[in-house]
Amino acid sequence: MITNFSLAIQKVIQVNMFWQLFLESRGRRGILATDDEFDNITYEKVDLTDSPEITLDSISGVLEVAILLDREMTNSYSFDIRANDGINRGIQFLPIVTVQIVVLDVNDNMPVFVNPPYEFTIEEGVSDGHQVNPSYERISVTDKDIGNNQPSEFSIISGHDDRFMIDQNGNIITTLDDSAGVEKIIDYETKQVFDLVVRATNIEDGPAGSVFSEVNVTILILNINDEDPIFSASSVNQIISIPEAMSGVINTLQAMDTDDVLSIPTTFTYSIVYGNNLINGLHSFAIDPTSGSEAKLTKNISYT
Template sequence: TFISLYEASTVGSRFPLPEAQDPDLGINSIQTYQLTGSSHFSLEVQVEENGAKSAELVLGKNLDREEQSVFNLILTATDGGDPVRSSTANIQVIVLDANDNAPVFSKPIYEMSIKENILNGSSIATVSATDLDEGQNGEIKYSFKKITKKDSKMFILNSTTGTITLMGNLDYEESSSYDFEVKAEDGGGLSDWSKVVIIVTDVNDNAPELSITFFINTISENSPIGTVIALLNVQDEDSGVNGEVTCSIPSKLPFQLKHILKCIGNFPEYKDFLNAATAIV
């Protein structure tokens, strides 16, 4: 005999059990029922007007399908004869799932570093959540919970696998990090959320840019040593060692470079250019 009930069934719920048959009458007929196999259930015997006895299964404790999904019980019916005769029936109680568990992400924060030259279409991360429920109640769909419109065009999230894929071109100089929230929702509407932080690391994808401001158009051969001829401004948009610039000129030329870190004379517009050099005769 199979009985199915939901794990959310309340304590005290009753479920009819199959009635034992005994062709004998009076004291030789069915007199008692006994239930063994689990402390979650008890037995209550009902006496009909004609004296026949029937049993009901009574839920005595709260169920948790994730803890135990099947109970195997034994129902014993005994008559009152001499000798006493009895018969048993196997009763299997199947606990049906209720959506009593929400999805849970494996991490509260997913943090990763990727290079800015990673190819468009690359899978950069996978978020993952689990749900102890079964069937539709345990099926998880992933989605963005909180993300800017700009970032939503840069990344897509697979609703089934939780894989995050790059759909644009990264540029460290434009944006060095991204962060957004993702949601995992089960088929019953319960959900969890987690944060994703993506750190973009710099690669040497920018060449130095050189600009020259000449202070004099021509230089005479008797110009004194130390005459400032021009101001060279060098910039590189990369960061760290990728943005460090070294300036040089051929050693055979009658000029030399002197590096400066602030403005010279009446040229304050150069005061913020760190990678600058002056050529002095």
């Protein structure tokens, strides 16, 4: 909303009079008519369209704003002003000036985000400079203001953990450069969700200062199978008797994986890679390659 306006005279019908536009104090505008015969002149506002927002003092000809103007609702007003010197010459002979008032814009509207809130997904392990959101899902705003009062700049004010930034096209980009000596990665096992707050700030300040809006942006991290399986024990020393060796399963080893088994179902494959000597054409030990989370170790050699 704004109380300032520019005023222009569109046409003047003169009948033994002349007209002049003048500017009074306190930002008021007015119309002044003079009469060569020095008669007292009164003024009458004749609306071409309903415009109660603008009032006219019938004695001084001063135009004033009756209520706050809102350019986004009405950006201009047009009306006639008729002057009367009290001489009965018929209304058709009274001089008229047509006034056009154009309401000037100020930055009084906040930017409005399109289709909020926003949610995007990326896989863990992405590199520096990776674009999080697809190009067709850019973060964007609209603004009812015009001209220099309309453009906005984007920024991330919280939740980014120094791993995300937003460019001025509304794209969220990873910032994982570790040149400062601090390792920065996107790791599902460390953090699964980033809750960002993005701010759009008008480049031009408004009457009350900075004009901005904020929106929540959620980035979900997708798990990938990037973790090595580990055994519950790094080494096992075992002494077995001949009856135990003949009984079948010698030992059961438990394997696990720090990847999320709910997002990535884990199936382990087992093998003996070292120390399984051949005796009489047979390996000394065998292991079930697909026994799930347990590695079952058996003895192949029969004792007599």
